[in-house]
Amino acid sequence: MAKRTSRTGKKKPVEAQPAGEFVTIYVMGEAYQVPKELTIMKAMEYAGYRFIRGCGCRGGFCGACGTVYRTRDSYKLKVGLACQTVVEDGMYLTQIPFYPANKKEYDISQLQPDTQVLVRHYPELMRCIACNSCTKICPQDIDVMGYIQAAIRGDIARVADMSFDCIMCGLCASRCPAEIVHYNVALLARRLYGAKIAPRASHLVRRLEEINSGKFEPGLDRLTRMSEAELSRLYYQERDIEPE
Amino acid sequence: MYPPSMQESIRKLEATRQERIRQGKIPLLDAEAKKALLKSFHPDYIETSMRQLQVGPNKGDRTPHELADVLEAWPLVDPKRFDPARPKFTVDVLVIGGGGAGVAAALTAQENGARVLLVTKLRLGDANTMMAQGGIQAADKENDSPERHYLDVLGGGHFKNIPELARALVTDAPGIIAWLEELGVMFDKKPDGTMITIHGGGTSRKRMHACRDYTGAEIMRTLRDEFRNRRIEALEFCAALELLTDDQGACCGAAFVNLDTNELFTVRAKTVILATGGCGRLHIQGFPCTNHYGATADGLVLAYRAGARLVFIDTIQYHPTGVAYPEQIVGQLITEKVRGLGAHLVNVQGNRFIYELESRDITASAIIRECTERGNGVVTPTGRVGVWLDTPLIEILKGEGAVKKNLPAMYHQFARFGIYMDKEPILTYPTQHYQNGGILINDQGETGVKNLYAAGEVAGGIHGRNRLMGNSLLDILVFGRRAGRSAAEKSKTVSFDQTAGFHHLQKFQAELKTAGIPRDRCAPILFPEYRRPELQTPFVFAG
Ligand SMILES: Cc1cc2nc3c(=O)[nH]c(=O)nc-3n(C[C@H](O)[C@H](O)[C@H](O)COP(=O)(O)OP(=O)(O)OC[C@H]3O[C@@H](n4cnc5c(N)ncnc54)[C@H](O)[C@@H]3O)c2cc1C
Ligand code: SF4
Ligand code: SF4
Ligand code: FES
Numbered sequence: 001m002a003k004r005t006s007r008t009g010k011k012k013p014v015e016a017q018p019a020g021e022f023v024t025i026y027v028m029g030e031a032y033q034v035p036k037e038l039t040i041m042k043a044m045e046y047a048g049y050r051f052i053r054g055c056g057c058r059g060g061f062c063g064a065c066g067t068v069y070r071t072r073d074s075y076k077l078k079v080g081l082a083c084q085t086v087v088e089d090g091m092y093l094t095q096i097p098f099y100p101a102n103k104k105e106y107d108i109s110q111l112q113p114d115t116q117v118l119v120r121h122y123p124e125l126m127r128c129i130a131c132n133s134c135t136k137i138c139p140q141d142i143d144v145m146g147y148i149q150a151a152i153r154g155d156i157a158r159v160a161d162m163s164f165d166c167i168m169c170g171l172c173a174s175r176c177p178a179e180i181v182h183y184n185v186a187l188l189a190r191r192l193y194g195a196k197i198a199p200r201a202s203h204l205v206r207r208l209e210e211i212n213s214g215k216f217e218p219g220l221d222r223l224t225r226m227s228e229a230e231l232s233r234l235y236y237q238e239r240d241i242e243p244e
Numbered sequence: 245m246y247p248p249s250m251q252e253s254i255r256k257l258e259a260t261r262q263e264r265i266r267q268g269k270i271p272l273l274d275a276e277a278k279k280a281l282l283k284s285f286h287p288d289y290i291e292t293s294m295r296q297l298q299v300g301p302n303k304g305d306r307t308p309h310e311l312a313d314v315l316e317a318w319p320l321v322d323p324k325r326f327d328p329a330r331p332k333f334t335v336d337v338l339v340i341g342g343g344g345a346g347v348a349a350a351l352t353a354q355e356n357g358a359r360v361l362l363v364t365k366l367r368l369g370d371a372n373t374m375m376a377q378g379g380i381q382a383a384d385k386e387n388d389s390p391e392r393h394y395l396d397v398l399g400g401g402h403f404k405n406i407p408e409l410a411r412a413l414v415t416d417a418p419g420i421i422a423w424l425e426e427l428g429v430m431f432d433k434k435p436d437g438t439m440i441t442i443h444g445g446g447t448s449r450k451r452m453h454a455c456r457d458y459t460g461a462e463i464m465r466t467l468r469d470e471f472r473n474r475r476i477e478a479l480e481f482c483a484a485l486e487l488l489t490d491d492q493g494a495c496c497g498a499a500f501v502n503l504d505t506n507e508l509f510t511v512r513a514k515t516v517i518l519a520t521g522g523c524g525r526l527h528i529q530g531f532p533c534t535n536h537y538g539a540t541a542d543g544l545v546l547a548y549r550a551g552a553r554l555v556f557i558d559t560i561q562y563h564p565t566g567v568a569y570p571e572q573i574v575g576q577l578i579t580e581k582v583r584g585l586g587a588h589l590v591n592v593q594g595n596r597f598i599y600e601l602e603s604r605d606i607t608a609s610a611i612i613r614e615c616t617e618r619g620n621g622v623v624t625p626t627g628r629v630g631v632w633l634d635t636p637l638i639e640i641l642k643g644e645g646a647v648k649k650n651l652p653a654m655y656h657q658f659a660r661f662g663i664y665m666d667k668e669p670i671l672t673y674p675t676q677h678y679q680n681g682g683i684l685i686n687d688q689g690e691t692g693v694k695n696l697y698a699a700g701e702v703a704g705g706i707h708g709r710n711r712l713m714g715n716s717l718l719d720i721l722v723f724g725r726r727a728g729r730s731a732a733e734k735s736k737t738v739s740f741d742q743t744a745g746f747h748h749l750q751k752f753q754a755e756l757k758t759a760g761i762p763r764d765r766c767a768p769i770l771f772p773e774y775r776r777p778e779l780q781t782p783f784v785f786a787g
Contacts, residue, residue: 039572048779050771052503053481056370057536059576060657061461064370084660086572098367105473108428140656160430164456165652168465187469191428194466199437200425207384207418219391220415223398224407235399236275241448242387244269244586 023089040067040082040093054095060084063169066139069093079171081139099170101181106188113196115154122185125152127178134172134182140165144172144182151185159186160193245662250569250671253622256594257632257669264588265640270599278606285609285616287674288559293529299755300548301692307557310526314545315554317767318756321485321508321785323746326499328488331512335361335477336735337728338513340484340498341543343371344460345700345720345727346519347467349689350476352728353517358735360476361511363500365483365520365538365770369468372521372536372701373720376460377579377653378444379452381714382417385441388449390414397715400446400603401680401708404556409706412687413715416722421453423721429466430455442584444713446603452714457579457653460717483770484542487516487550487696489748490741494694495550497744503770506785512744514735515695517727518543519720522679522701525772528560532575533676542768543702547683550748552691555704556681561711564607565589566675568630570661575675578654580604580713582633585650586641590632590669591620597631605710608674615673622671630673635665678716680707689727695738697731699723 022033025043032047041055056064065082072090082095104121111117119125125148134144142165150158163186172182210216223231246254273281283289294306299316307315337353339346342364350362362368383393393414398405421439425431432440432454441450455462471478481503488497488510497512520543524535533539548554565578583589583600589607591597591614598610611631615621621629638646647666648655658665682704689697700720707715773780 037571042572042774045774046776048775050773050775051537052771055537056366057375059375059534059536059573061458061653062367062370062374062536064367084657103469103472105475107473108470109426164430164458164462165656167461187465190430190462191466191469193428194430195426195428198430198433199435201384201421201431201433201437201439203386203438204384204418204422204425208422211390211415211418216390216415219389220394220411223391223394224411228403231395231398231403232275235395235403239395239399239448242443242450244443 023087025087025091025093027093034087036087038087040085040087041065043087054082058083061167063167066096066169066171067093068096079137079139081169099174101170101173101184103184108191108195111192113156113192117192118151118154118156118185118189121188124178124180125185128152128180129178131177133175137171137175139169139171140167142166147186148180148182151189156189156192157197159189163190246668247625250622253592254669257590257634260594261634261637264596270596272599272602273606281609281613282605285612286605287529287562294558298759300752301551301553302557305557308528308560310528311523311541311557313765314541314767314769315548316756316759316761317765318761318763319486319749320766320768320783321501323486323749325508326510328510328744331497332509333361333511335359335511335513337515337517337731338498338511339517339519341519341521342368343519343521343700344373344464344467344717345724347471348721348724349517349519349699349728351471351474352725353732354474354476356729356732358732362476362478363482363484363511364480367480368478369464370536372539373460373464375536376717377457377577378581379454379459379714380717381444381451382421382453382718383414383449383451384418384421385449385451388451392448393417393451396446396448397712398708400710400712402710403708405708406705408687412726413706413719413722417718420718420721424463427466427470429462432456443601444584445580445601445607446712454581457581457651463717484546485768486746487546488744488746489550491743491747493551493748495696496741501785508785512740514738515697515731517697517699517731518547518683518702519700519724520702524676528676531562531676532566534563534566534575534577537771540769540772542770544682545767547691547693547696547698549752550693550696552693552696553684554681555684556709559680559709560676561604561678561680562608562674563677564604564611564674565633565672568628568673569624569671571626572661573657574628578633578670578672582635582651585638587637588634590634592622593620603710603712611674624671628673630671632669633672634669636667636669639666678711680709680711687726688730689723690730695734697727699727
């Protein structure tokens with residue numbers, strides 16, 4: 001990107017606020033001094049990295065920024081979301097690429113939510129050795145092993161409920177000795193639950209019939225032709241509001 | 245976790261809580277009071293924040309400097325470096341952007357018999373859609389109707405919305421919810437299947453459908469899964485740099501860069517759907533923002549150069565409640581659902597100052613007034629100001645555990661920093677959230693440029709001058725589906741033209757030259773620049 005010439009003049013970059021205290025972090029082996037309150041993502045930008053991969057929502061929702069690190073003198077590998085984890089002194093960092101993972105193709109409208117459906121699509125589920133590595137690594141604090149056990153039992157509703165907060169970051173799959181792709185199993189369970197197990201909304205069906213029969217067309221015709229003054233009167237004077 | 249200076253104010257807020265509960269709902273402002281508040285405190289009304297465009301179809305219209313800077317800019321890569329005669333892909337429908345609008349458009353175009361390619365800048369689904377928490381509107385309850393929904397949409401938009409677009413929005417809404425239900429989106433429901441719906445700012449009926457507070461994520465991951473099941477072709481980490489046009493000015497593809505390899509390539513298509521989302525990461529007026537990393541107005545830039553008219557580009561939505569503390573997550577969204585569940589907005593003295601569910605522009609203005617003119621803001625250690633959202637009140641109103649149950653994502657986000665929102669309030673200030681305007685479309689998603697369609701946040705007109713919560717997730721699917729259908733149908737009538745190139749750029753570049761736009765101002769910018777000034781380097785595409 002060429003340097004931006006803005007007529008508004010130079011303003012402080014909003015994302016990387018310089019601050020008082022600094023810590024040392026290592027990115028791909030190189031040491032950088034960065035303000036101590038930054039997240040890993042902002043610290044790497046402060047150090048001069050421009051993200052092309054490994055950065056999406058910047059808000060803990062998309063799972064694009066899974067990061068592996070350890071701290072000085074420790075053999076322990078730690079993980080976190082780069083956009084949510086604050087830097088520590090002596091942090092050794094690396095961005096990991098997204099793990100390639102298998103996903104079964106299916107036509108959700110044709111699937112039956114029976115107890116075998118998850119295992120049929122992902123037979124490797126049966127190889128789980130209950131090591132709990134998946135749960136320990138999950139940045140969303142999900143009981144991943146718990147939902148995998150529920151998947152093995154065929155309890156789709158339970159898998160759907162327990163896995164709901166999954167942001168599909170892939171970290172669990174990176175650690176699983178049984179090579180299970182937890183998040184894709186969970187997604188299949190949630191779709192089956194939403195489409196086949198949760199009862200359908202009957203008011204929705206009735207409203208669709210009304211719309212298809214053209215019931216609202218005359219009213220909408222009238223509204224779309226109204227002047228601003230007429231609409232304003234309706235809105236401010238006649239609109240009743242459903243109580244809390 | 246809060247420093248002592250802020251805790252002092254929390255004590256005041258706790259002291260007023262019982263009285264506030266007794267007080268109940270604060271009355272809505274009347275039309276006059278609203279106008280006055282907006283005029284004095286809404287950022288859109290600061291005269292010096294905008295300028296008139298000197299080039300292009302909206303010449304003479306006012307828009308924020310930051311947006312003007314990218315609309316009045318030179319190509320990022322010399323068009324001569326592309327060879328449109330040798331496209332890398334040739335398809336019926338090209339979809340640019342992999343958020344909710346793009347994926348909905350691609351699914352629908354494929355259903356309508358088109359060969360589709362989707363190209364996106366980040367990963368498929370790394371998009372604003374993934375971040376939406378609060379919900380999606382649709383008038384499907386007994387006491388509600390599309391007409392009521394329409395009136396709410398127009399009132400929110402200050403009656404400037406384009407009627408045919410607002411009408412399409414509310415008419416298709418129940419069908420969209422049914423479509424999502426069939427695809428397996430897990431909506432919050434009662435045991436009998438009735439949707440659990442709540443109010444959002446500006447709604448007259450409880451018509452906000454939610455999937456806990458992961459509504460956008462739940463919709464996006466389901467659509468993405470469906471997209472993969474259908475084996476639609478997609479390219480990730482490829483950014484659109486320019487549209488292709490023929491000598492008649494019709495759109496016939498686009499030019500891209502592969503961000504990993506720097507390869508420059510073109511895609512020829514019979515019709516093109518732009519679904520590149522909004523402009524949040526331009527940080528208009530220096531505001532922090534809620535948007536994802538790639539929200540840099542690229543689609544507006546591309547379409548504008550090709551001759552598409554933009555509408556309502558002088559209005560930006562500032563979400564009233566962005567995070568103001570802790571510093572690490574400043575600008576991120578505190579969903580309106582928090583207020584929908586009953587949390588009060590409270591100043592440093594512990595007093596309320598506005599009804600919490602006024603429309604967004606009104607609430608944002610009231611918070612700015614409280615923190616500036618009235619000096620009633622809470623000051624953080626880094627010198628930011630904000631007002632409290634009394635979240636423990638939700639536990640009192642809705643029962644213990646209500647915060648964790650209804651707002652798990654948000655609870656998690658604050659707990660990471662030692663703030664437990666079921667016990668302590670959270671601090672908030674407006675943040676840049678949404679572009680109210682965009683490319684002018686008709687109710688089929690067509691733009692003013694032949695064979696070019698637009699859907700989602702990149703398009704404008706549906707929401708007038710201000711969008712209500714829950715109508716954006718709705719609009720991306722309504723117009724994504726409509727654009728997908730019409731682009732697929734249209735593609736059957738288009739034949740590949742031999743004159744594909746960058747015909748539109750010649751005229752645009754001549755205008756830039758006449759206007760004296762500096763040569764080093766280039767767009768699209770693709771990503772915001774967050775490195776320190778001394779470390780900043782331009783994008784170089786070796787090609
Ligand atoms: C934090 C947050 C909360 C929200 N909450 C709600 C809510 O509760 N209810 C509601 O209705 N709305 C909400 N919104 C608004 C709504 O989510 C968005 O307006 C909507 O999802 C936009 O969808 P889209 O498909 O148009 O764009 P996006 O979802 O942003 O997708 C745009 C896509 O285009 C790609 N792209 C961009 N530039 C290029 C390029 N040059 N080349 C190729 N690809 C490109 C991006 O990478 C991305 O994949 C929220 C928004 C945010 C940010
Ligand atoms: S379950 Fe796996 S993919 Fe989902 S959030 Fe946890 S670690 Fe990430
Ligand atoms: S990591 Fe794999 S093997 Fe270990 S508990 Fe989790 S699913 Fe089972
Ligand atoms: S960037 Fe999306 S989770 Fe971190």
